[in-house]
Amino acid sequence: MALIPCPECQAEVPVRSKICPKCGTLVRPIGRGGKMISFALAAVFVAVAVVALVKGPAP
Numbered sequence: 001m002a003l004i005p006c007p008e009c010q011a012e013v014p015v016r017s018k019i020c021p022k023c024g025t026l027v028r029p030i031g032r033g034g035k036m037i038s039f040a041l042a043a044v045f046v047a048v049a050v051v052a053l054v055k056g057p058a059p
Helices: 032-055
Strands: 002-005 010-014
Touching: none
Parallel strands: none
Antiparallel strands: 002 010
């Protein structure tokens, strides 16, 4: 598992952690990743819908 240093106490913290287990400092913002994934999925869905509408029904 990859480790990163805590910005406050420099303890090694797993990359997936949101909070340092030693001092409790936020290591990365909470909730930011979920919005980006939702936006990406919505963009893919819209792209597929547009291609389907432009292409029309299958013969």
